[in-house]
Amino acid sequence: MAPLKSLEQEYPILDSNFQSFCASHDIFSVEDLLLHDLYVLAAFAEQESSSERLKQGIAQVLSIIDGQHQPWLNGIELLEDAQRNKHVLSTGCEGIDLLLHGGLRVGQLTELVGPSSSGKTQVCLLAASNVAKKHIGSVVYLDTGNSFSPQRVTQFICQHSDPAIDQAKHRTLQKVMNNISCKSVFDIFTMFDVLHQLEFNLRSQMQGGDCKVQLLIVDSVSSMVTPILGGSGSQGHALMISAGYLLKKLAHEHNIAVLVTNHTVGGDGGISKPALGESWKSIPHVRLLLSCDHGGSICNVSILKHPSMVESFASLFTMCAIDLSLSLSLSVRPFYKLFLLHMVFLFLFTLFNFFSSGCW
Amino acid sequence: MEAKGWISGDESAKEMLGRVLSRARPFLLLPPLHRVPLRPRNVLEIVGPSPSAKTHLLIQAALTCVLPVDWNGVHYGGFDGFAIFIDLDCRFDIFRFSHLLKLRLASGSVSEIDREQNNNTIKRSSIAYDEELYTLCMRRFSYVRCYDSFEFLATLKTLHYRIQKEKAYGNCVHMLLIDSIGAFHWIDRASTCLPLRGSNRKSHSVQTVLETVVQEIRKLLLLHPMLAIATKATLFGNRAMNEAKWNLRKPDTSYSQIGGITALQLPYREYMPSAWQTFVTHRILLRPSDDHLAVSDDQNHSVYFSEWLLPSLSFLDKFIVKEAGVFLVA
Numbered sequence: 001m002a003p004l005k006s007l008e009q010e011y012p013i014l015d016s017n018f019q020s021f022c023a024s025h026d027i028f029s030v031e032d033l034l035l036h037d038l039y040v041l042a043a044f045a046e047q048e049s050s051s052e053r054l055k056q057g058i059a060q061v062l063s064i065i066d067g068q069h070q071p072w073l074n075g076i077e078l079l080e081d082a083q084r085n086k087h088v089l090s091t092g093c094e095g096i097d098l099l100l101h102g103g104l105r106v107g108q109l110t111e112l113v114g115p116s117s118s119g120k121t122q123v124c125l126l127a128a129s130n131v132a133k134k135h136i137g138s139v140v141y142l143d144t145g146n147s148f149s150p151q152r153v154t155q156f157i158c159q160h161s162d163p164a165i166d167q168a169k170h171r172t173l174q175k176v177m178n179n180i181s182c183k184s185v186f187d188i189f190t191m192f193d194v195l196h197q198l199e200f201n202l203r204s205q206m207q208g209g210d211c212k213v214q215l216l217i218v219d220s221v222s223s224m225v226t227p228i229l230g231g232s233g234s235q236g237h238a239l240m241i242s243a244g245y246l247l248k249k250l251a252h253e254h255n256i257a258v259l260v261t262n263h264t265v266g267g268d269g270g271i272s273k274p275a276l277g278e279s280w281k282s283i284p285h286v287r288l289l290l291s292c293d294h295g296g297s298i299c300n301v302s303i304l305k306h307p308s309m310v311e312s313f314a315s316l317f318t319m320c321a322i323d324l325s326l327s328l329s330l331s332v333r334p335f336y337k338l339f340l341l342h343m344v345f346l347f348l349f350t351l352f353n354f355f356s357s358g359c360w
Numbered sequence: 361m362e363a364k365g366w367i368s369g370d371e372s373a374k375e376m377l378g379r380v381l382s383r384a385r386p387f388l389l390l391p392p393l394h395r396v397p398l399r400p401r402n403v404l405e406i407v408g409p410s411p412s413a414k415t416h417l418l419i420q421a422a423l424t425c426v427l428p429v430d431w432n433g434v435h436y437g438g439f440d441g442f443a444i445f446i447d448l449d450c451r452f453d454i455f456r457f458s459h460l461l462k463l464r465l466a467s468g469s470v471s472e473i474d475r476e477q478n479n480n481t482i483k484r485s486s487i488a489y490d491e492e493l494y495t496l497c498m499r500r501f502s503y504v505r506c507y508d509s510f511e512f513l514a515t516l517k518t519l520h521y522r523i524q525k526e527k528a529y530g531n532c533v534h535m536l537l538i539d540s541i542g543a544f545h546w547i548d549r550a551s552t553c554l555p556l557r558g559s560n561r562k563s564h565s566v567q568t569v570l571e572t573v574v575q576e577i578r579k580l581l582l583l584h585p586m587l588a589i590a591t592k593a594t595l596f597g598n599r600a601m602n603e604a605k606w607n608l609r610k611p612d613t614s615y616s617q618i619g620g621i622t623a624l625q626l627p628y629r630e631y632m633p634s635a636w637q638t639f640v641t642h643r644i645l646l647r648p649s650d651d652h653l654a655v656s657d658d659q660n661h662s663v664y665f666s667e668w669l670l671p672s673l674s675f676l677d678k679f680i681v682k683e684a685g686v687f688l689v690a
Contacts, residue, residue: 034513068514075498238550281410307453
């Protein structure tokens with residue numbers, strides 16, 4: 001927070017007399033003033049010679065402090081803001097959309113919990129491709145485990161379109177892929193860097209239109225936080241909570257839906273529970289538990305926590321069959337070969353056209 | 361002459377009682393907070409792991425605060441005042457608040473809503489309510505978010521002027537609600553300031569921040585009599601289960617989980633500094649139980665326990681959270 005010296009230029013009442021008075025009470029910055037009792041300070045100011053000016057200075061500082069917190073809103077204003085800005089983004093998976101009454105809500109942090117290979121990354125990729133394609137907004141994908149797959153995203157985008165029109169499809173594919181920006185982050189400090197840069201860009205940007213960020217995906221937040229948790233210090237927990245609050249601030253202030261993934265650990269009695277402990281439980285708005293049966297083609301999704309749903313999760317199991325099923329992702333190599341062959345044929349075809357039209 | 365004036369007194373006992381009792385009427389809140397009468401200048405702490413319906417209780421208290429006592433012949437039983445909500449958790453859902461308010465307005469009293477809900481499910485769009493009263497109640501709800509301790513302190517320091525401004529319009533504030541007082545505990549704990557010049561300079565730590573918070577809230581409650589309710593999440597897991605795991609070798613450490621909570625041993629680890637602990641006048645503990653209550657065929661609600669720790673009452677209440685709010689289970 002700003003030291004009092006630097007405020008003198010903007011507010012001339014906080015002159016050197018005021019600063020030395022504050023220094024005599026061990027107050028050097030606005031942060032110190034927040035931790036002090038201002039009425040007691042005003043009482044001390046009474047005893048000084050220039051008490052009127054000092055008290056005016058204290059009043060000025062109070063108005064500076066008034067600008068340090070978020071604005072007050074009443075219920076009507078909150079509701080209007082929520083109805084205008086906090087719409088719902090469909091994830092592309094009907095089962096999850098049904099469970100969440102529409103999809104991921106803008107302004108909220110949704111957490112996907114599940115054991116490994118339960119389809120969390122697939123859901124993230126599906127949501128990214130769906131938002132980039134349908135909602136005319138961009139997606140920021142923070143990838144911690146090199147699991148972002150452009151081929152898979154292409155699959156999701158192209159599965160519903162007419163396979164005959166290749167050129168137009170290619171152009172839309174390009175445009176949609178341009179809307180997804182993927183960044184590899186391998187530790188929490190890089191993630192803080194990226195998120196602060198994103199916040200800065202969003203604050204200084206005008207109404208972007210097409211380029212407005214709608215969805216932020218962090219896959220997975222637990223792989224970045226788990227290495228720093230533990231030990232006797234509290235720095236790990238502090239970093240985790242700070243990251244959570246930064247994500248929530250980005251979600252609410254800049255109207256973004258945030259999706260994070262988390263893995264599970266063994267709990268009491270052998271039942272697996274989400275990782276990251278008790279303190280993390282109060283960070284996400286919505287917690288979804290994802291699990292896949294051994295076949296790999298059908299996934300179960302259930303709600304662990306939701307701010308406006310009151311039924312217990314036991315009654316809300318929904319089957320969600322991800323269309324291009326998970327078992328296909330293992331056999332992506334034959335598809336890739338087909339894709340390559342397709343591109344080669346396309347190239348030869350255009351070359352043939354070029355030659356036959358006698359353009360050269 | 362002066363001495364005589366000193367002895368004759370300012371007012372009679374009847375006048376004093378008339379003045380005090382008209383202002384300090386006890387609040388009768390909805391269950392499960394109904395067992396102990398709460399007065400202005402009380403500080404109630406709602407403790408519980410996440411999730412245990414703490415925010416729901418806050419929302420219900422806020423609704424009771426903003427509703428009028430009577431309106432157009434319908435008795436709502438509210439406190440007819442403003443409610444201030446400081447959201448440190450940043451997870452407040454205004455749609456849920458609005459929906460609960462509409463349900464309350466449509467049916468008058470809470471028990472009627474319950475009966476109606478059991479008969480048929482009320483669709484969100486088809487609730488008939490008084491639009492003017494709805495707008496009035498929504499305007500009485502003041503909300504602010506804080507993303508770190510500095511914003512929280514800044515809010516508290518300037519709250520007095522805000523309440524005074526409202527009083528100038530003739531509106532009085534009856535409740536101060538804080539969601540999750542321990543939200544920044546880890547961040548404050550880990551932030552250590554390098555000692556700069558001035559050895560008496562207050563450094564930013566959990567201790568100093570919470571002492572300042574307590575000081576500010578105490579001053580506010582002195583100037584504007586209102587009820588303060590704060591929720592607190594337990595950050596350290598279930599103490600009974602942890603202790604049972606650690607005390608595996610000592611079979612004589614008897615510790616029953618559900619009912620046997622003595623006055624000295626708390627079932628959770630207290631992490632707030634003593635300044636806050638002594639400031640709290642009432643405390644209630646919420647816990648999810650393993651039972652589920654099947655209300656209808658497709659609805660399964662989990663049952664929560666509530667137990668008053670301060671003053672220590674020796675029985676547990678059971679409640680569930682339904683669409684219309686919080687209801688006690690017999």
